[in-house]
Amino acid sequence: MHTSPLKKIILTFLVLGASLPLLVSFSGNGSSASPEELCRKLVLTNIEKIIDELEDAQKLSGLSAKKKQKKLIKLYNKSRKHYKEIEFFIEYYSTFDAKYYINGPLVPKSEIEFGPTVFEPMGFQVLEENLFSKAPDFKIIDKQYEILSDKFAKLRDYYSTITIDRSNLTEALRLQVIRVMCLTLNGYDCTVNKETTKECVYVLNSLNIVLSYYNLETNSTPFAEMNSLIKRSIELLNKNPDSDKFDRLNFTANYLQPLYLSVCNCVEELNAGRSQVNYAVNFKQRSIFDINSLDKQHFSLYRDDTLHQKEQSELGRLLFFDPVLSGNNKRACASCHKPELAFTDGYDKSFGFEEKTKITRNAPTLLNAAYQKSYFHDGRIFNLEEQAARVFNNAFEMNCSGDEIVKKLKQSPEYVTLFRNAFKGRMDSAITFYGVMKSLAEYIKTLDSKNSKFDKYIKGDHTQLTRNEINGYNLFAGKALCGSCHFYPLFNGLVPPMYNDNEFEVIGTPEDSINKKLDQDAGRENITHSSIHRFAFKTPGIRNIALTAPYMHNGAYRTLDQVLDFYNKGGGAGLKLKVENQTLPFDSLGLKKSELNDIKSFLLTLTDTSATKKVPSKLPRFNNELLNKRKIGGEY
Ligand code: HEC
Ligand code: HEC
Structure with missing residues (x-):
């Protein structure tokens, strides 16, 4: 029952009212519309269709529950198709609405910024859960139709007026390939009806369509390559309707990865420039499998402070393994974050400072820890720099205040020189607590592990x-x-x-x-x-x-x-x-x-574990023989 991919593309064009040459010649007042305007038109057309389908669903009456369910499922499938075709746009321009009202996962949500407000699950996924169950709850279903209709009507009004910038739109397209790879194919939605591969087809089809609006300007090889890759991807997806049996690893490695590269090549042809948005994804990279695919600086408290990072990370490495940072000169960060255990300590819960009692939690790995927006198991801290400060003052972990640490470190001429080199050119190149935290953070930022x-x-x-x-x-x-x-x-x-x-x-x-x-x-x-x-x-x-x-x-x-x-x-x-x-x-x-x-x-x-091998062979010296006997990596 599967339509051939080519036929599908043609069909989609027709359904979307986007037969390209037609649209171009008839849009505007005789002048050809820009790709961005064509995209707006596609988005608005699809939203109209979704609204119609949602309204049709609300009009069904006088049917048995079974018949009603069957009809609703049909309408649902249609509106999902229309939604998936413009998902890249809605997710980009209305991220919050997408997550909270349209296609968020089936769990209550709450954000620290909104105080105790709890958002119950809403949107398509709630509909799906009910429509595909043995006993659908029509009350819940009706409510979701109302919410969705209202949302899409608002989006229609909003998208009719916004400026669609080329840089934003091309970024949205790139992000959509990542979304397919990392969310759609990983059970983010379609959790009940398991239509994953089918929905991927809709997404790729529309990606092709939007990029072909641009191809009208360039008509170049990258676009032809992209087009053929998408065709091949769709063929494979169509052959695999059972998403549980789909070899997504093969698809990711051999189809989506080249496709991402290809989309990047197309975007480059367009000289679209970069938007002002600060992304975690590093758009300079053409692979999201590359070690630099995420921009580490994005996660840092001192995002733009990149002077002497290398010197700082090397200093940070010494500090990390140096027990002089603790109240009794015996415990180092490395006591609980041991390189040979991927920077954990091997205990269920770490031992407190006096090693008599355990603290309440397990020591997490620090490999790749730099790529996070929340630290600790409960996320009480937002970045690495602050995180280190908390550990010091913690009586159970390092038991040493910032002032004490600075005072101690200043007694080592070697440390004084290292700090001066790592922080030269600043207001204060002496040893400061800021310098200690920044250096530790820079060291942790070097602990990459992405070459398994x-x-x-x-x-x-x-x-x-x-x-x-x-x-x-x-x-x-x-x-x-x-x-x-x-x-x-x-x-x-x-x-x-x-x-x-x-x-x-x-x-x-x-x-x-x-x-x-x-x-x-x-x-x-x-x-x-x-x-x-x-x-x-x-x-x-x-x-x-x-x-x-x-x-x-x-x-x-x-x-x-x-x-x-x-x-x-x-x-x-x-x-x-x-x-x-x-x-x-x-x-x-x-x-x-x-x-x-x-x-x-x-x-x-x-x-x-390549990052675990760089353990210092010696620590800076002090004018104090007892201190010079301290153990690299601390005792524990
Ligand atoms: C007593 C053992 C111990 C010592 C010493 C210690 N840590 Fe930890 N570390 C932990 C535990 C346990 C957690 C998790 C705590 C929590 O979630 O409440 C943690 C969490 C972290 C995290 C957060 C990781 C994440 O993904 O959330 C970072 C970063 C970190 N430690 C760095 C350091 C640094 C830097 C030092 C030295 C200044 C240090 N730790 C010293 C045990 C220790
Ligand atoms: C609903 C979200 C969710 C799903 C689904 C999920 N995990 Fe987890 N996973 C978590 C959370 C949250 C934790 C941490 C729990 C804690 O600390 O008590 C965790 C912890 C773990 C850990 C321990 C990590 C560590 O360092 O201590 C492993 C291993 C793990 N998950 C593997 C899996 C595997 C395999 C599956 C699928 C069978 C899976 N997870 C499914 C959320 C999830």
Whole structure:
């Protein structure tokens, strides 16, 4: 029943009223419309259609529940198509509306900026959940139709008047390829009807259409290449209607990656320039698989302060391994963040300063930690620089104030020189607490880990992964739903494609691996005071997971098998623990032992410890022999 891809493209053109030559010659007052205006027209036409479909859905009456459901599903599928064709635009120009009213995931949301306000799930995904269930709740469905109709009518008015700039629009197109790769194909939507591959076809089709508006200006090779890549991608997608069985790793590596490059090449042809928006995605890179695909500076408190970063990171490395930074000159950052354990400490919870009692949480890895918008398991800090300050003053961790540290460091002529070199050309090149924090942050920013076996595979070396590992990734991104929270490329909760928000989730982590009691750490609720955040924790990155046991904020699990068993049973709620607001689906995933093993083998391909090898061989000297005997990396 699948229409051929070419026919589909032609059909889409017709449906969208976008038969190109026609549109160009008839638009405006005889003058040809710009690609941006053609795009506006496409968006407005689709919105009109969605509004019509939503209105039609509200008019159905006198039908049996079953018949009504069937009709509604048909209308739903139509409006999803029209939505997906212009998703790139709505997500870009109306990010908030897209997340909260149109296509947000099925969990209540609340933002620290809005105080305790809770946004219940709204929009297409609520409709989908109901329409595709055995017993749809028509009251909920009607309400969602109202919300969506209202939203789309507002968007129509808004988009009729906004200025559409070429730089913005081409950025939106690039971001859309990343969205497909990292969200759509990872279970962000279509969670119930599993129409993932079909919806990807709609997205790629319209990408092709919008870029062909531009091709009218250039008629160049990059556009022809892009067009043929999209055709091939659509062919493959059409052959794979069952999204659970779709080999998304192959598609990502061999279709989407070249497509991203191709879209970048097209955009370059257009001299579109760059918008003023500060993105986490580094648009200078033509691969999102490259180590520099995310711009580290984007996440930094001192974004524009790039003078002498190298000197600062080298100084930061010494400080990180130097126990002189602690109250008793015995403990260093590296005590709890050990390079050989991917900068964790191997304990369920770290030991406090006197090493008699444990502190409340597990030490997270610092590899790739620079790419985050929230730090600590509860996200109480927004950047690395402030984070270091908190650790010092913490009586349990380093137990040393900023003033004391500065006073101590000033007694080492070597440190004085190192600081002077790292901060020369500034108002204050002496040792300051700012300098200590900045240097530590610059060091942590060098701890990249993105060249694992998995990365090498995705970049084209197909000898790197076994069939089981590939299957493991496909399960991770598909049936097992892991990829809907642990997002590519960091596999943490930093949400693509804007990467400007870390997610917190309630998965119901138990106290320990006996799985009988829910852990009582309230987590994110302590910070936001919103009850939906009770027991919510930041979704951590899971690269280098082979080295970072025990797992979870409290180290509840010692092995990956235990973690996988927990997820397979549906998290805390699935284990019958009393968890309100669990955002992890609590039905059993129904994964077989062999499937769980495949996911585990995939997880074990995410190891890249190249950044852990640069441990200092000596520390700066003091005029104090006792201090000079201090241990590199501290005691613990
Ligand atoms: C006693 C062990 C211990 C010491 C010493 C220690 N840390 Fe940590 N670190 C932790 C724990 C535990 C957490 C998580 C705490 C939480 O979430 O409440 C953490 C969190 C962090 C994070 C946040 C990571 C993330 O992804 O959220 C950074 C960055 C960090 N530490 C850096 C440092 C630096 C720099 C030092 C030295 C100045 C240091 N740590 C010293 C145990 C330690
Ligand atoms: C609803 C979002 C969500 C889904 C779905 C999800 N995770 Fe997680 N994951 C989290 C959160 C949140 C944590 C941290 C929990 C804590 O600290 O108590 C976590 C923690 C982990 C950890 C431990 C990391 C560490 O360093 O301690 C692993 C491993 C992991 N997840 C793997 C997976 C796998 C495999 C799947 C799919 C079977 C999966 N996750 C599905 C949100 C999710």
